[in-house]
Amino acid sequence: DAGVIQSPRHEVTEMGQEVTLRCKPISGHDYLFWYRQTMMRGLELLIYFNNNVPIDDSGMPEDRFSAKMPNASFSTLKIQPSEPRDSAVYFCASILSGSSYNEQFFGPGTRLTVL
């Protein structure tokens, strides 16, 4: 398996622009998580899905952030409009529930820079 795939790996945009981050979980995994990592705040859980349904979005910082999972193999995190304080590394992770270990598999991340 190729693991969790994220695109793009790097994104540089200007304030006010729309940004869309993409994630392909490991095939067969039924949970998907979106995290944001910054030096100041560490790893923050933004939202997670179970079987494509959003379960907990309490970590989404504000209405400018939205996430969707239209099918089991694809999810997007959208920021509109983007602001410089959104600059961070965004990770996607997936897990197969019911396995012996509750291991979350992380993607390589998308480094977002908002100018």
Place this chain on the structure above:
Amino acid sequence: QQQVKQSPQSLIVQKGGISIINCAYENTAFDYFPWYQQFPGKGPALLIAIRPDVSEKKEGRFTISFNKSAKQFSLHIMDSQPGDSATYFCAASGASGTYKYIFGTGTRLKVLA
């Protein structure tokens, strides 16, 4: 109750020494305690994990010690190597039957050659 407190924030160890990172939790419903290792520019990856029914788990040079009554767990890296230099995160999971992780704030480890 959902917090996981991790210390120290940073750690410098000589090659061959022992690195120790500590975490504490509050929610007794947690039933899975993983440690993740992250190298610069990479995503976190599972290093070792433990469930509360055992007090210690060892994998090679890495050991988790778990104290259920104190609600604390720690990662010990024996014979630390420069290649171990990374950021380490503890986490807790399983409360309310979810797979949601509560991560600690991370420890940046540097092992001097």
